[in-house]
Amino acid sequence: MSQLVTGDAVVLGLRPARLPSRALAVVIDLVVLWGVYLALSMMVLSGTGSLDEAATAAVAVALLVLVLMGGPVLVETLSHGRSLGKMACGLRVVREDGGPIRFRHALVRGALGFVEIQMSAGVIACVASLVSARGRRLGDVFAGTLVVRERIPVARPTPVPPPPPWVTDRLAGLDLSRVPEGLWLAVRQYLLRVDQLDPQASWSVAQRLAADVAARTGAPIPERMPPAMYLSGVVAERQARDALRAFGTGREAERPAGSSPFAPPFAPPSAPPEPAVPAAPTVAPRGPAGPPPPPEAPPGAPPVSDPGGGGTSDERRTGFVPPA
Structure with missing residues (x-):
């Protein structure tokens, strides 16, 4: 973690990029730059075939400087320190106070980078990065810049265990x-x-x-x-x-006194009562001999005489015969 202090005296905790990630970003940038340079060289030299050797060499040198030196300067200026290789590796070039770089920072880095990376095959840049405590090469030292990591793994917060x-x-x-x-x-x-x-x-x-x-x-x-x-x-x-x-609106009054507030607000429903089954009507057994008993008369109805003799139904039931 690098202790960078801004102009407002605020300490920034930034992680400087180390040699492996920076080397991978440089390799990606060089592959793209040399591909663009070769494509432009074939197009320009094919169009200037009528020139003499001195003019052709001058065009080739100018094209080399513009693409291999001016290309990184232009890209880092427009993207505020993020070239194609740095974007792929999650890196960014910032000032020593943590702010974004400008054209002068990118120009110094590009001019010295052409010497210490491309002309020396990266030997000078590797040695300077290994010696520096924050992994800075000569271009970063003279430009006052620093390459930091943007994508930092963040640990997920551990949930707080419940109290006893x-x-x-x-x-x-x-x-x-x-x-x-x-x-x-x-x-x-x-x-x-x-x-x-x-x-x-x-x-x-x-x-x-x-x-x-x-x-x-x-x-x-x-x-x-x-x-x-x-x-x-x-x-x-x-x-x-x-x-x-x-989730328990209106349940506080139903809670018994002295119960814990962590009890579930809803009680489990009780089992529904079983439906009552009506009892079957009892039927008196009918004897094999004798006629069925006559139906009883409703209350208040006059006594009915038995047409077959023997008196009314009240007489047969009570044995009392009213006077004539």
């Missing part, structure tokens, strides 16, 4: 409504990068953030609880309350 259950139980009654969003963002960023910090710096930052959160909640930090664990528990408590408000 006893921590969440002790922080369940905190008043988190007065904690501002900026403080929540700072706590979350600290928890996501706690494994990348120095242990002493991590402890001091955790203490400061925990003190700020405790001051906003109005409750002191529990004894013997590390500040990082306290912050993790507070964040977990807030996430649980947000999930309860988002």
